[in-house]
Amino acid sequence: MAGTAVSPGYRVARWGYLAFCIAAFVFLIAPILVLVPLSFNAEPYFTFTEGMLRFDPEAYSLRWYRSVFDGDEWTRPLLNSLIIGISATVVATVLGAAAALGLAHPAMPGRKIVTALLISPMITPVIIAGVGMFFFYSNLGLAQTHIGIILAHAVFGAPFVVITVSATLAGFDWTVMRAAANLGANPLVAFRRVQLPLILPGVISGALFAFAASFDELVIVLFMGGLEQRTLPRQMWSGIREEISPTILAVATFLIVFALLALSTVEWLRRRGAAGGQRAG
Amino acid sequence: MTSRESSSVSQPVPRPLWRRALGPRLRAAGLALPLVAFVSVTFLGPMLSLLTKSFHDPEVADALPETMAALRGWDGQETPPDEAFAAVAREFVAARTERNLGRTANRVNRVASGMRSVIMGSSREMVEAQAAAEAAGAATDGAFWRETMIAIDTRWGGPEPWRALEAAGQRFTARHYLKALDFERGPDGGYVRAPEVWRIYVPLFWRTFLVSLGVTLLCLVIGYPVAHMIANSPPKRANVLLLLVLLPFWTSLLVRTTSWIVLLQNQGIVNDFLVAIGLIGDDGRIAMIYNMTGTFVAMTHVLLPFLVLPLYSVMRAIPPAYMNAAVSLGATPFQALRRVYWPQTLPGVGAGCLLTFILAIGYYITPALVGGQSGQLISNMIAYHVQTSLNWGLAAALAALLLGGVTLLYVVYDRLVGIDRIGLG
Numbered sequence: 001m002a003g004t005a006v007s008p009g010y011r012v013a014r015w016g017y018l019a020f021c022i023a024a025f026v027f028l029i030a031p032i033l034v035l036v037p038l039s040f041n042a043e044p045y046f047t048f049t050e051g052m053l054r055f056d057p058e059a060y061s062l063r064w065y066r067s068v069f070d071g072d073e074w075t076r077p078l079l080n081s082l083i084i085g086i087s088a089t090v091v092a093t094v095l096g097a098a099a100a101l102g103l104a105h106p107a108m109p110g111r112k113i114v115t116a117l118l119i120s121p122m123i124t125p126v127i128i129a130g131v132g133m134f135f136f137y138s139n140l141g142l143a144q145t146h147i148g149i150i151l152a153h154a155v156f157g158a159p160f161v162v163i164t165v166s167a168t169l170a171g172f173d174w175t176v177m178r179a180a181a182n183l184g185a186n187p188l189v190a191f192r193r194v195q196l197p198l199i200l201p202g203v204i205s206g207a208l209f210a211f212a213a214s215f216d217e218l219v220i221v222l223f224m225g226g227l228e229q230r231t232l233p234r235q236m237w238s239g240i241r242e243e244i245s246p247t248i249l250a251v252a253t254f255l256i257v258f259a260l261l262a263l264s265t266v267e268w269l270r271r272r273g274a275a276g277g278q279r280a281g
Numbered sequence: 282m283t284s285r286e287s288s289s290v291s292q293p294v295p296r297p298l299w300r301r302a303l304g305p306r307l308r309a310a311g312l313a314l315p316l317v318a319f320v321s322v323t324f325l326g327p328m329l330s331l332l333t334k335s336f337h338d339p340e341v342a343d344a345l346p347e348t349m350a351a352l353r354g355w356d357g358q359e360t361p362p363d364e365a366f367a368a369v370a371r372e373f374v375a376a377r378t379e380r381n382l383g384r385t386a387n388r389v390n391r392v393a394s395g396m397r398s399v400i401m402g403s404s405r406e407m408v409e410a411q412a413a414a415e416a417a418g419a420a421t422d423g424a425f426w427r428e429t430m431i432a433i434d435t436r437w438g439g440p441e442p443w444r445a446l447e448a449a450g451q452r453f454t455a456r457h458y459l460k461a462l463d464f465e466r467g468p469d470g471g472y473v474r475a476p477e478v479w480r481i482y483v484p485l486f487w488r489t490f491l492v493s494l495g496v497t498l499l500c501l502v503i504g505y506p507v508a509h510m511i512a513n514s515p516p517k518r519a520n521v522l523l524l525l526v527l528l529p530f531w532t533s534l535l536v537r538t539t540s541w542i543v544l545l546q547n548q549g550i551v552n553d554f555l556v557a558i559g560l561i562g563d564d565g566r567i568a569m570i571y572n573m574t575g576t577f578v579a580m581t582h583v584l585l586p587f588l589v590l591p592l593y594s595v596m597r598a599i600p601p602a603y604m605n606a607a608v609s610l611g612a613t614p615f616q617a618l619r620r621v622y623w624p625q626t627l628p629g630v631g632a633g634c635l636l637t638f639i640l641a642i643g644y645y646i647t648p649a650l651v652g653g654q655s656g657q658l659i660s661n662m663i664a665y666h667v668q669t670s671l672n673w674g675l676a677a678a679l680a681a682l683l684l685g686g687v688t689l690l691y692v693v694y695d696r697l698v699g700i701d702r703i704g705l706g
Contacts, residue, residue, distance in 0.1 A: 017506055123639070244542075256536060
């Protein structure tokens with residue numbers, strides 16, 4: 001890298017740096033990847049059997065994937081997670097995108113304090129918010145209902161939408177909107193034809209963040225959910241604490257694939273958004 | 282609304298100035314309003330009820346109103362007047378017959394331990410005494426109850442149980458906070474610091490602080506070179522490396538915790554591997570999980586992306602020319618790193634560390650699953666009081682203290698970075 005004579009000390013440091021970084025990347029990714037082959041274990045163990053290490057096809061099986069769909073032990077929670085996640089995402093996305101449009105407007109009064117308020121659910125430790133919500137929602141009779149958990153997850157998800165949509169609006173030239181109005185477009189048409197295409201990548205990323213946050217949320221569900229509100233994380237929680245069965249590895253693999261898909265979509269949108277931004281600017 | 286007017290080009294009369302000035306402001310505010318209202322109800326509401334619960338505790342006062350009224354003028358010495366005996370007897374006997382005295386007794390017991398058995402034991406005999414007196418046609422006035430109650434349990438002849446009742450009957454109280462800071466009621470009813478072996482919460486706050494600090498520093502040590510490598514790789518490779526950071530970031534917390542259990546448990550992969558290569562014997566497997574080590578490793582793994590991503594975005598903006606200039610001016614690479622590169626990354630270091638630290642001090646799920654006994658943090662204690670001991674006032678006070686600490690950190694964050702600039706990496 002450096003253009004000067006390379007001292008031995010520098011070379012050692014350079015190798016040390018490389019080795020350290022590789023170790024760090026292994027630390028980040030290996031624990032996640034290791035679950036995938038283990039989920040195909042033919043035996044009810046959580047380690048690699050000798051057969052697996054010899055790549056003996058007999059040692060691999062789909063039995064844990066079949067057992068995910070046996071009975072409703074995992075399918076019910078999956079359904080609950082989807083119902084709660086999608087409802088919370090819709091609420092968070094609609095409210096969040098509208099708020100981001102308002103916040104980005106140059107005439108928005110009290111922008112800083114409003115932003116701080118809207119972001120606050122995301123940056124408050126969930127344990128604190130969870131205790132408060134448990135008291136508050138119990139008083140309203142919303143504990144142990146889907147509605148209560150959906151409202152809680154929506155308020156945690158909305159900040160993600162506000163942030164991602166705001167990012168797509170950074171540097172937006174508001175005189176364009178006035179130009180559209182001058183050309184006879186009413187505000188709704190102007191929004192649909194000018195702003196919506198611009199913010200759409202941000203809206204979709206924000207919605208994905210909000211959905212992922214709800215899909216992975218456990219503290220609120222533990223405090224407020226009853227048997228009827230068992231979600232996927234809740235079922236994994238009892239799976240880990242009570243009787244850990246390799247079925248959990250199959251579920252985990254499914255969640256890793258979900259993470260990979262969500263992440264690729266957001267990255268793709270971000271790049272598209274960045275490219276669009278460059279074109280607009 | 283005003284859309285037609287504003288879009289119309291051939292508007293003959295200009296709109297009044299106040300409308301032109303207010304219109305856009307109102308429209309912008311109107312767009313933000315639904316979410317502001319939603320957050321106020323579904324989030325600020327709960328935060329308010331958390332704070333209220335931490336100092337407002339009306340249950341005993343509502344259950345024993347006459348007793349509280351009778352105790353109002355009492356000076357706290359010896360025993361209260363006869364009316365207090367009569368009132369407490371009436372209310373105990375009534376609550377006992379309706380079978381809801383237990384809740385009240387539990388509440389009083391939290392103020393002074395031992396009171397549950399005093400109340401439950403005495404009230405059972407008081408019901409019998411009342412029945413016997415009524416059968417005999419004797420009067421059940423204050424003097425009768427004073428004599429009867431002291432005969433049932435001599436402690437009623439001293440001030441302690443009365444002081445406990447009086448303290449538990451305060452609607453607005455600091456006792457949850459005092460308890461959360463390890464103060465306890467002394468013999469005279471005042472609050473003193475608990476003896477060192479009995480202190481639970483302050484050491485736990487302290488441990489949470491230290492663990493969070495340790496995890497943050499560990500994340501910084503690991504994350505700094507990682508972010509540097511991503512920021513200084515050619516775009517294609519940088520994207521792949523970034524993916525290795527983003528995948529853990531997006532993967533469910535439960536999945537990551539499960540994998541640490543699979544890796545680190547006694548019969549887990551790491552121990553199996555160490556045994557297989559002969560580094561440790563089969564009987565010398567290392568306990569790496571269900572203790573503080575487990576909490577530390579799993580939390581570092583979970584929080585590392587939160588430090589790498591802000592560091593990366595700061596480092597990406599640093600032109601390599603500065604380092605090259607420093608080196609060609611005669612600095613060794615280490616001097617250049619320390620004097621030129623590191624200072625430029627400080628904003629990212631500060632922001633990333635603060636965010637990681639704030640996330641760490643509120644962590645609950647990971648320590649609960651992999652921390653065992655020794656790896657529990659303050660959030661686990663809060664959850665315990667919400668779900669198991671049902672001491673909600675104390676849970677609220679602990680959470681409120683934690684909230685105070687977090688808010689303080691955000692004020693610092695706001696000064697350093699600006700609270701409205703929190704990004705998603």
